[in-house]
Amino acid sequence: MLDERAKTLLKTLVERYIADGQPVGSRTLSRASGLDLSAATIRNVMADLEDMGLIASPHTSAGRVPTARGYRLFVDAMLTARPLGLGDVPADMAAASGHLQPDQPKRVIATAAQMLSSLSNFVGVVTAPRKTSVFHHIEFLRLGERRVLLILVAPDGDVQNRVIFTARDYSQSELVEATNFLNAHYAGLTIEGVRERLQHEIEALRGDIAALMKAAVQAGGEALEENTDRVVVSGERNLLAVQDFGNDMGSLRKMFDLFEQKTQLMRLLDVSSRAEGVRIYIGGESRVVPFEELSVVSAPYEVDGQVVGTLGVIGPTRMDYDRMIQIVDITSRLVGNALSQPR
16 A cells, blocks of 8 residues: 555656656656655655565666556556547547548458557557358359358358368259258358257258258358457557667567467457456566566447457557557547448
């Protein structure tokens, strides 16, 4: 527990370090905090904060810098980010949002990642909207002996193709018959819904129809699952210009591996999608963000009232959290609005 004096000094130290990038000394704290304290008193409070693991002293300086734990306390208890309405959007964000045209969902996602990156000067990440596993139309085309092309068309026009290897050869006329039957009886259902109905109706279906249907459900489920694992990353090279990383090629290499593989990013953003509003993850405090030098500010976005994806900014722990919160919050609402408009 910190008293008000210690809180004020910690808050001042974090704000000065975010602004200047230099360890903060007692003299700077005395001037910037507005507290009428002696240098000896400030040094004593700093020593207490260091013992608590909230600040640390670099070997090359008499000043102090925040630790991940210090940033967490600052974000949780001292940050007073003012929520903005869409009518209060700053000019630079409003100008960038003009590119979020709802003509193509994929373009909206790519533009949002670029927008997050350019506004923050860090890395922007956006997960593509999760697809509902509903098919509007299904079609089978014969490719050759025991090879059939499955074409699944979603209600939004998205097309997924898969090659099915069948137990026996089918003529094209048989495939047309199966196509017509399945579209008449199953179109509009989710893949899970089809799977459930198949369990009850499999005995009543002709053997060839049943075999094709099971293969289509399997392939369709795989296609839709693959489609949900898409994450768009923009601005990785911005980290090369960050003072905190400039001389640490080992850290940069690990971070670029993170952006390249995207698996950990998907796990992080999946956690974020289950939370309401903007969330902040400080590096090193959990397995979610495995690099102590990184922080993530993220938020879910909604389409027609349903959470369908997540977006965020990834940058150094020494970031302007107040501004990042506003950037992420506004972008999530703008993306949701763009994707909710009829096309």
